[in-house]
Structure formats: C-alpha cells, structure tokens
Amino acid sequence: MDYHRLFDLFSYQEARFPNEAALAYKRQGQRLSFSTTDCLHKINQASAFLLRLGLKPGDRAAIIARHGSPFWNFLDLGMQQIGVIVVPLHATSGLDELRFILQDAQVRVCFTDTEDLYTSIRSLQTDTVLEWAIPFYPLPEINPSVLELLEDPTVEELAAIGTLRESIVASALATIIYTSGTTGKPKGVMLSHQNIISNIKSTIALLPVNCDHQTLSFLPLSHIFERMVVYIYIAVGASVTYAEGQEQLLSNLREVRPHFITAVPLIIERLVEQIMAHARKGPLWRRKILQWAIQLGKNYYDGKRQPLAYWLRLTLARILVFNRWRKMFGGRIEGIGVGAAALNPELGRLFSAAGLKIREGYGLTETSPVIAFNRFEPGGSRFGTVGLPIPGVELRIVNPDEEGVGEVQVKGLNVMMGYYQQSESTQAVMTEDGWLRTGDVGQWVHKRFLKLKGRQDDMFKTGAGKFIAPEAVEKHLYQSEYIQQCLVAGASKPGPFALIVPRFDKLEEWCRAQKVHWTAPQFMVLNPKVQRFFKQELERLNQGLPPYQQVQQFLLLHEAWTEHTGEMTATLKLRRKKILATHAKSINELYS
Incomplete structure (x- = not known):
C-alpha cells in the first residue's frame, strides 16, 4: 500500500x-x-x-x-x-x-x-x-x-x-496557507496533496525517526513546517505527543522523552537561557565549569577530526555538564530539526557537542516547505549552511556575482499551485521555464552546501556603493550574549547601522559586576556606560566582518519586537519597514 x-x-x-x-x-x-x-x-x-x-x-x-x-x-x-x-x-x-x-x-x-x-x-x-x-x-x-x-x-x-x-485526486487543492505578509497583505499559498506528499517522501528518509520512536510536537500546526513533519511522523508510525505549551516544554520533554523534535532557533535560544539561568543559581565553581564547557562546545565541528586533547576535554565536559542537558531533553534525543529562521552556528556546534544533534534546513510555504536540509549522517552537514537540496528538488543560483552569490530558484513537485486569486503575483514569482523565484540570496559553499545570505528585498546599498545582505550581519551580531534582537540597515548611509534590543538579564549582570546602578530598561539604554560597553562589544564583533559590513552606528531599544506589536510576523520574521519607520527620527539623529 x-x-x-x-x-x-x-x-x-x-x-x-x-x-x-x-x-x-x-x-x-x-x-x-x-x-x-x-x-x-x-x-x-x-x-x-x-x-x-x-x-x-x-x-x-x-x-x-x-x-x-x-x-x-x-x-x-x-x-x-x-x-x-x-x-x-x-x-x-x-x-x-x-x-x-x-x-x-x-x-x-x-x-x-x-x-x-x-x-x-x-x-x-x-x-x-x-x-x-x-x-x-x-x-x-x-x-x-x-x-x-x-x-x-x-x-x-x-x-x-x-x-x-x-x-x-493527488493534484487536487488540499490547503490554502496565508503567508506572513512582511511586505503587504497576506497571500494565500495553494498547496495540493501532491505538493506536500512529494515533500514528505523526499524528506522522510533524512530524519532519524521510525515506528519505535516517540516524538514531541510543540510548534503551531498553522505553519507548514511543523504540519508536514507531523505528517511524516504519521507516515513512519511514530507516536506524536502534543506539548501543553512552550512554558511547560522542559517538563514535557522529560515526561515524553522523545527521540526527535523540531524547533525554531528562538526556542533553542530560550532553552539555553533556561539552562543557564538554572546553572547561575549554583555555586561559583559550577558556573565556571559551565562556562568552560560552553566555550569548548562552541568550537566543536561535526565530522571534522579534532586533536586528541580536544576529545578528552569534550568527554570530561559531557560527564560534568552536557549529560545533564541530554537528561533535560528526556535522555533519548536522536535528532533536532530546525527551520523557519537562521540558526546561530555556535548554537549548532554547542548542541552537537552536547550529544544533541541539531540540523538546520530551509524552505518556504510555497515549496511545501523543505528545499534543503543538513543530514544526520557523517559528512552530510555544515554549520552555518542550510544543507543539501533534498531529493527530487532542483536548485539553482541565478546571476551570481564574483563570490557566487545570487538568487535561489527552485523547481520540483513541491512547488505550489499558485497564490489564491492572485494570478499576477503567481506569474511574478515564476520564471518562464518553470522555476520558483524564492527571493532569497545564497551561494554554494563546500562545493554542495547552500548558504543563505538574506532576502533579496532586504538587501541595501550603502552610500559607499556596497551591497549588504543584513541577515548575514545580524547572524554575526547574535554571537554576543548581550544582544537579544537586532536589525541591520543603512541604505544610502555611509555604512550599516544596527537597532539593538539588549538581553536585559545579561546586561543587569554586567551592570552589577561593573557597579553600574541598575534602573528600568528604558533608562539603562541611555546610560553612557552601557552605551560605551555596547560600542566596545560591536568593535569586538566587527573584527569578524569585512570592513564594508562593519557596524559603526547603533541605537539601543528598551522594548522587544513581537508579533503582538506588529513588528514581527507570525513566523517570527522582522517587519523591517515598520520597525525602521517607527525609529526613523532617532536613526537620522545618529548621522546628524
């Protein structure tokens, strides 16, 4: 059958x-x-x-x-x-x-x-x-x-x-999923049974899940990513338990003890924060060991031969720290699939070092959704990339520049039927030879792995004539433990600037250590010592960026962007134009 x-x-x-x-x-x-x-x-x-x-x-x-x-x-x-x-x-x-x-x-x-x-x-x-x-x-x-x-x-x-x-029939319309509408009104993506089934069959062999496994689902099923993965669980006969909510996630993980889960980077980051917060309550020696283990984990490279001394230290770190992390996830995790947004490569290395294999993928609602995915077998993954194209999906980079960076285009049975009642919008994203224009910019690295640079619409040209993909710079800035959210822009400016929402729990720790009087966040972002500290933090981060991408100006904000305030979409993507319009006056003052 x-x-x-x-x-x-x-x-x-x-x-x-x-x-x-x-x-x-x-x-x-x-x-x-x-x-x-x-x-x-x-x-x-x-x-x-x-x-x-x-x-x-x-x-x-x-x-x-x-x-x-x-x-x-x-x-x-x-x-x-x-x-x-x-x-x-x-x-x-x-x-x-x-x-x-x-x-x-x-x-x-x-x-x-x-x-x-x-x-x-x-x-x-x-x-x-x-x-x-x-x-x-x-x-x-x-x-x-x-x-x-x-x-x-x-x-x-x-x-x-x-x-x-x-x-x-298989080609019949099954569902209409409305896009998040970062650039206007939502568009209804029409997906047939065949669209989604083809993606299931292309992805099913790439996940370490079978009929003997338990899975835990905690992402909303309104997103095609989680919905398609649950269809895979059903197809392989795995047991699916739905979590009570993200607040109860850690307790649900310990109770269900899943073999496989999917997540978005934001949830992974929150789980790490909860683990860190728990550890900070312990004695100083325990905090020092945790910091040592985390730094060691961030230098982990899956499939790459490391010196014997590193593996000995990693074995000790797993005994002292990382085995407890595995227990917090139930103790049986064989894989974590991540999508919807870019995963910080350091987090990927850290989790893999802890024995929690995490693999990033890439897709769109319009592609049902998976386009590329990092594999779980040795040699099939590279941190900082979204992996290899999945079977049955063709992928090409169009009009690449001297670095091989161009628009990502896709072709396959997984590509949507079109936008509901919007034939002009459908024609605009399809090429004459039948390829879907994803609107994403990427390049091939390590010969066959896809690395995304950002959205084509989000790229901007500085006053110096340099094109910049902001998401790549933002991903780099997220290496700072003091940055919760950031948005990089700078069209027609001398160079890129950043809007930054600090991680106020970490900032408060720094203030106490530096004997800086702590008050409400709206006042702390204006504090000269805090401003000076973030300038130093950006100078440190800038060392890892080419000169034209280095952030020279920044604005600290005291309120996080959320979907409830309309500054993020339901899929947790920034509504860049709205955020920039809100802070236009303050941005102009940076350059006055």
Missing part, C-alpha cells in the same frame, strides 16, 4: 505500523491518547459533522489554535477527505489580518482551541461570510464543542464520505 493524498496517511499507518498511541495530548493534567484505529474513526466523525453543517467540496474551513492537538489533525484530515479546503490561521495574527483572510478565502466555519481565540473569531462574524465558530473543547456558556459534537457517522454518511474520498 502507498499514500498519494494526505488523508491516506493513517490508513497507510494502520496497514504498516498500527500504533496504540499514534496521537496523544495532555488536557487538565491528564494524558489522553488515540490509537491508529481511533484516529481513523475520529477523522470520519469530523467528516460526517462537516457534511451535517452543509459543507461541500471546494468550501473553505479554518482552524486557529495556540497549541497542537489530535483534534487539529482530525479536523484537518476530516476536511480533506471530503474535499473541503483547509485554511490554517496563525493564533498570533491580529484582527485585521484574520478579517482579511476569512473574507479573502470566504471561510464558512472556523474551529478554535481557546476561549480568547473563540471570542476574537466570533467578533469577526459580522464582517465576513463566516457562519460558525466552534471551539475544540467545552467552554463556559458557549455552544457545544467539537469534543461534544463528533458522533459516529450513519451508514449513509459513511457511503457519502467514501464516494467523496475516492473522487479526490
């Missing part, structure tokens, strides 16, 4: 790897699980419920949830097998963005997982064609939930589901 449509996956699992705990989650402190057979039954219940609402093939239905859940999967696959188009919504989206998507996609029903999301969606009903808002779980004084409404299909309903299921 094989699978050609996404809703075939659980039938494939039942035939090949039946699992007594295929999907699991925790609710109100209790762990609940569903076998493969249970999942198939729930998916049919979801399809029958949707048919009773009057939905028909081609209609759009949305799901918005803060956390992953088996019910997300039941609704997702229940919609798909009767031809209803799934429209995932990001829980961090603002009301204006949600209103636009609901109206643009003409969504008839939306399912939510929390009371605040339910209230937000209900408030948009008068502005859109939305007919129903239904929560996953029972909520006080709110109509019945999905949990209460899912009932066994009748014989007639099962027959109708079967007929609709058989009529759906």
